[in-house]
Amino acid sequence: MNIAALEEQLALLPIAQYTFFRTDELVFSERVRTICEQECPRFGTSWACPPAVGSVAQCRETCLSYPDGLLIATLTEVEDIADMAQTLATRPAHEAVTRKVAELLRAQGLDVYPLSADSCASCEECTYLSAPCRHPRQMFPCVESHGIVVTVLAEKYGIDCQYGGNIVTWFSLLLYRE
Numbered sequence: 591m592n593i594a595a596l597e598e599q600l601a602l603l604p605i606a607q608y609t610f611f612r613t614d615e616l617v618f619s620e621r622v623r624t625i626c627e628q629e630c631p632r633f634g635t636s637w638a639c640p641p642a643v644g645s646v647a648q649c650r651e652t653c654l655s656y657p658d659g660l661l662i663a664t665l666t667e668v669e670d671i672a673d674m675a676q677t678l679a680t681r682p683a684h685e686a687v688t689r690k691v692a693e694l695l696r697a698q699g700l701d702v703y704p705l706s707a708d709s710c711a712s713c714e715e716c717t718y719l720s721a722p723c724r725h726p727r728q729m730f731p732c733v734e735s736h737g738i739v740v741t742v743l744a745e746k747y748g749i750d751c752q753y754g755g756n757i758v759t760w761f762s763l764l765l766y767r768e
């Protein structure tokens with residue numbers, strides 16, 4: 591991979607911080623999956639979420655089959671971060687950046703496995719269980735769906751997780767292999 595060329599392209603995107611990492615640095619936790627199951631309304635409603643993505647052990651195996659990764663973080667200021675509608679409205683822009691970075695990596699001939707923020711919202715209604723995913727190449731499972739504790743990785747590389755105030759922070763992990 592031509593990292594210098596990629597970094598020039600990343601500099602043109604609205605990415606607040608990024609870091610390259612090795613996937614064997616990722617921390618996986620069943621606890622994250624439990625939170626999905628008990629607290630997320632998308633659990634069991636999307637191809638991008640558990641249980642469709644497989645067990646945490648299966649997700650870990652998939653992730654480790656891509657030895658390298660790129661973490662990106664985007665920031666958006668909203669009027670009131672406690673307003674979930676405002677917070678979620680910032681997500682499409684983050685998804686667009688994630689999609690662009692995936693394209694940049696693929697343009698370098700890499701096989702890319704992107705994980706993004708929150709559940710897939712590409713379709714008005716997910717086809718989960720009634721038909722296969724309509725857009726498997728566009729569909730990014732969320733980082734947490736794979737049981738990944740992204741804050742551990744972010745903190746290891748000095749990536750800020752909480753800016754405070756009304757700043758919404760989204761993370762994506764783009765795993766890749768030659």
Ligand code: SF4
Pocket residue numbers: 636637638710711712713714715716717718722723724725726728729
């Ligand atoms: S692309 Fe559509 S069908 Fe596929 S996971 Fe996303 S919402 Fe569901």
